[in-house]
Amino acid sequence: MACRVKAVVLVAALLFPAMVESMVRLYKFSVVMKNATRLCASKPIVTVNGKFPGPTLYAREDDTVIVRVVNHVQHNITIHWHGVRQLRTGWADGPAYITQCPIPTGQSYIYNFTLTGQRGTLLWHAHINWLRATVYGAIVILPKRGIPYPFPKPDKEEIIILGEWWKSDTEAVINQAMQAGVPPNVSDAHTINGHPGPVPNCSSQGTETGLHVESGKTYMLRLINAALNEELFFKIAGHQLTVVEVDASYTKPFKTDTIFIAPGQTTNALLTADQDTGKYLIAISPFMDTIVAVDNQTAIGTLRYEGTHPFTPTSLTAMPPTNATPVTTSFVDSLRSLNSIKYPAKVPLKIDHSLLLAIGVGVNPCATCVNGSRVVADINNVSFVLPVTALLQAHYYKISGVYTDDFPANPPNPYNYTGAGPANMQTMNGTKVYRLGYNSTVQVVFQGTGIIAPESHPTHLHGFNFYAVGKGLGNFDSEKDPKKFNLVDPVERNTLSVPTSGWAAIRFRADNPGVWFLHCHLEVHTTWGLKMAFLVENGEGPSQSLPPSPSDLPKC
Known part of the structure; x- marks a missing residue:
């Protein structure tokens, strides 16, 4: 049977809804500049479709994805489909000057690849200079129709993308550092789905990510670290998370209250809304266990149960110290492949x-x-x-x-x-x-x-x-x-x-x-x-x- 084809075309400023049960799913995107307001400041940023983070690409395992990228900004651009195996489709991988020359201003390029044997969460991002500071989005690969998850099906799924934000233009930040020969300035804030949450001396209106849940239901959080330079901790006050997949590969489930996630990594975790009705802090903070400087800001959001009174105080959580190596070690050591009959771990035993x-x-x-x-x-x-x-x-x-x-x-x-x-x-x-x-x-x-x-x-x-x-x-x-x-x-x-x-x-x-x-x-x-x-x-x-x-x- 032929694979279902998803046609994803980056050309216009509007995102058209996918046609339900259609053999072809058509999206129209465009690489454009947009004025963005964060941290009580405004600056133009490079985006896809004027969205920050960019639109999510949805497909199923073994689908073919066709993406036409049109460059309407003054920077050269490429897009990398991070984690997609690109079997015999290296021309579509995206890193500038490795698999392709960049797309110049006013020109386009069609990426054509198949999601062979993969299901889970990945990400796409610019792969030239520091443009991926704002040019990124999620890739959601659903299992083939009729194939269930190897864990209880969640009631709902949520995408949570972690990032970094600079008040200055990031291309200027790295160019100045390279000319001087010194490390660049660290970011000014971390972000959750593009928002840092309330920060000192800045109005919090419209700057916080919210997650609304119903008591007793289970949610799959598709976590993506799209940050440029920092490994991060992720926590939700009062709640345990069950990790079931990383980098679009299923894992043996395990529970944790803290997820450690590095730039480019993805993690799917199940959250059961099993606490008292109320508001609970969502937070991310950096990990660095040496003397290298990091952006030591904590980005926050709120998990809110249905029926919570607006003036209910938010339950807080203590984030791990910046140098909490035991937390990262425990998390990484807990990760194991599912290694089942259906999803075997084919580890090479003889090495060439x-x-x-x-x-x-x-x-x-x-x-x-x-x-x-x-x-x-x-x-x-x-x-x-x-x-x-x-x-x-x-x-x-x-x-x-x-x-x-x-x-x-x-x-x-x-x-x-x-x-x-x-x-x-x-x-x-x-x-x-x-x-x-x-x-x-x-x-x-x-x-x-x-x-x-x-x-x-x-x-x-x-x-x-x-x-x-x-x-x-x-x-x-x-x-x-x-x-x-x-x-x-x-x-x-x-x-x-x-x-x-x-x-x-x-x-x-x-x-x-x-x-x-x-x-x-x-x-x-x-x-x-x-x-x-x-x-x-x-x-x-x-x-x-x-x-x-x-x-x-x-x-x-």
């Missing part, structure tokens, strides 16, 4: 490629910068440089001189990664990829470093889901640590946090030909160069090969 990637920050000379130096980030001492031609285009059409395939599988000069570090903190610049044979199996150990300051790194791999098989503190021990790997039911993700002063190991099968970005989802680290790409070769025959590029692929 084993990589150790040391990730962190360094310092390079800069004659024009304030201190004569520039803060940079790297993987295995390589600060990745974006090319002027997209890597996928260069690979497919054999354009020479764009990249080299000699990305190091191990740090070129090993050192005590979580100790004092080497005396020379300078990195090399390069556009290097690591080549993988089709269907080969890969193990990557991300090793955190402490050259300037140790820090948690939420790391995202495009084009694949992976299994998070292990993690630990200190330097990875290649003899002892693999013996403790979970190869039975490790959580399946597309983004994971590498713990501060520690390491995390993943495994995946390279069954998707193309060029696939891997980078820290803290946008400041990506900007500084903490990124690389895997080049996966074609297999045998058309079904294992990347097709030619679409005719409307933007040109550089």
Whole structure:
């Protein structure tokens, strides 16, 4: 039976309702500027359809999605469908200068991909410069018709998108920081569905997100962290949450009062309205267990039970301390794949490629910068440089001189990664990829470093889901640590946090030909160069090969 097709077209300023039970669902969007008011200030921001956050894309597992993006702003733009596997559709993945050249002002591009074997919550966002500060939205992938959730069906579902807000233009913030060679200013507030909640010296009218519930009913919260640079805690006063899915992969259910969620990650959690009628605080706050500066503001909203008197006081909740590492550790350790007959955990047991990637920050000379130096980030001492031609285009059409395939599988000069570090903190610049044979199996150990300051790194791999098989503190021990790997039911993700002063190991099968970005989802680290790409070769025959590029692929 043919897959149902959802046609999603980004061209106009109005969102047309989806046609019920239609074979084609047509949405019309547009990338436009809109004047937005937050924190008692107003500024123009880049949006899709004038919405912030942007519109939600709905589809079902195995549906095809067609998205036409038209750029009506002065910035170049791309859209990345974060977590979508993009099987043989790398041309639709979206990271600028990796799989496509950006869409110039006044031009358009059609993204065409199929949601193969995925169901749950993902997100879409801009993937060029810092435009994803305001250009983001939810992707809701429902199960195939007739296929139930592997947990009790909720009475209602709610989308909750967490983000950050700057009073200044974010492109100016990062451009000024890069010119000076110093870290950029942190955000001025966190947001829940675009609103920070009441803040000091600012009217709270229209700035708070509300969630209305009925006593006794169960709600599935689709949580998305769309923040640029900060990992976050999420809590609802007086209520437990049951986690059932992360990154569009089902998990063994577990209860918690605090969800830890990094930029690019999604979490589905069940909330039962089982408390007394009243109002309960919804809150998010940052996690940072080192000396790196964060926006220490707490964004708030309100969960309100039906029948609550307007003047009922709100029940409050204590957020974890900013450096609450035990809370994050407990949450991450509780995540396990469902690993059922219907949803097995297919963890690679035999490994063809084993990589150790040391990730962190360094310092390079800069004659024009304030201190004569520039803060940079790297993987295995390589600060990745974006090319002027997209890597996928260069690979497919054999354009020479764009990249080299000699990305190091191990740090070129090993050192005590979580100790004092080497005396020379300078990195090399390069556009290097690591080549993988089709269907080969890969193990990557991300090793955190402490050259300037140790820090948690939420790391995202495009084009694949992976299994998070292990993690630990200190330097990875290649003899002892693999013996403790979970190869039975490790959580399946597309983004994971590498713990501060520690390491995390993943495994995946390279069954998707193309060029696939891997980078820290803290946008400041990506900007500084903490990124690389895997080049996966074609297999045998058309079904294992990347097709030619679409005719409307933007040109550089």
